[in-house]
Amino acid sequence: MEGDKYLQEFLVETSMFNSIVLGHLLPSNWWVTLPHFLQTWLRNYIAGTLLYFISGFLWCFYIYYLKRNVYVPKDTIPSNRAMLLQIYVAMKAMPWYTLLPTVSEYMIENGWTKCFSSISEIGWFAYIIYFPIYLVIVEFGIYWMHRELHDIKPLYKYLHATHHIYNKQNTLSPFAGLAFHPVDGILQAVPHVIALFLVPTHFRSHVALLFIEAIWTANIHDCIHANLWPVMGAGYHTIHHTTYKHNYGHYTIWMDWMLGTLRDPEDDSCQRAQKVQ
Template sequence: MDALLEIADTYVLDTIYNQLALLIAPVALPQDDSSLSNVTAATNSLFSTGAWQTRSYIPRQILSLSILMLLGAHILYFLFASFSYYFIFSHKMMHHPRFLPNQISLEIKTSLKAFPLMMLLTLPWFLAEVRGWSKLYNNVSDHWGGWWYLVGSVAAFLLFTDYCIYWIHRWLHHPLLYKPLHKLHHRWIIPTPFASYAFHPVDGYLQSVPYHLFVFLVPMHRYLYLGLFFAVNFWTILIHDSDMITGHPLENIINGPAHHTLHHIYFTVNYGQYFTWADRAGQSYRHPDTSLDPLLEVKMHSESLKEGKAKPE
């Protein structure tokens, strides 16, 4: 996020804060009212032109990050989810008997309600990045491993976050946590891409922690991390498209949409985010066999409805 904030500062926010600083320039202090004078002095200090023009000013960083997070969350959500919904998601799934009335609207409303608190919980991580407390670095040459390390850090990021999310996700299915936190997300038994962030906000935040934690433990190129952040968001949406395409050579390795579709249907299988290895080790893996395709149930349901209409009264 520090890379994104730097870009936003350079091209947009510096200008905005300069203009705002002029609008809220310090006012003259009254001479006869000491209490009002103290309040005005404090206000002048908080909104002083020099402070808000400084990128390292913490209130400015908090405000900027909050704006970027909320705008970014909404843009990425609607952009990626809409793309997946219109070009990947099978609309036949909406005729599944367990697809809820007005489900897409409910998924979107749940996501939008979750965003503000999720962003608030995530803000300290991003602020710590911006303040320079993470292990993010600027140039490939800044790390002794160079390009080899850059490539290796991608593998480390994926393996670390996948394994951590596996356990966080599995713990969220514990009876003590499932009902108050995770049950809401499993309301969508046949999810659409818009269900990807239809979480309880604490649930969504907990599953995001490994992404933030990684760069405080392991050095990573800042722009690579930003790219992975966008990729992770797209993947999270993609695996909620209820796709059950099977038979491809990577399905034994990659925990894709078919695997996650089975997770929503059967609840206690395929907790992983990217790979199947953690589920295999944890004995929670279920292979996406074609016989488990929910589209088969859609066809059966459709045929039963036709038969019911065809019966004479």
């Protein structure tokens, strides 16, 4: 009984999220008649779509218009057609992408994971220990998932190649961040869910990180090299899109550094300059 009461806290929290999003964005309360799982999926789909468009449009407006020719040279700005294609691919996959956080919330609500509802349950010290472990598991998992999507030829041909048609600066934009085959996008986010079974994880932190993925992937596809060590920024990821065999990491360069797949944008720029000379 005590366990059921505790799991009820997760259900109350997800119901609150559903009410906040669906209650404010849908014209009537017809959604309350849907099963809880479908309510959660609809909330994730609407929130994910809004986050994709708002972050993408604002970022593109800033770097391609307000700061035109400052961060990205004029001749490398992607065409409207290229960006519309990326949006089309991402929107086809969005219903499937948002199924993953819906399933993870279902597993959490049923007590299948190590998730906890409130930081006060374990204290801030334990949270500060567990959260980096969660991120390390995610980084490790995404690196290998991404690398195998390249190394296993059928996976590349039928899944990951959809994303790699954007292989030059003038075809990459923040909208390319979610332009994947839906199975590819889900596979690369699965480590977030696997980590729930391995390390105690704060529920809201997990949900937030899944949605922050949309912002992060937009950022690493804008071709702007921030040079903030050890962050796997857009400079590194642009190289990945041009060589196909470097910089598989997600948040950091550590996995690539340890496994010999790192290629630094600064070194790459120096090599190009020497060739020109």
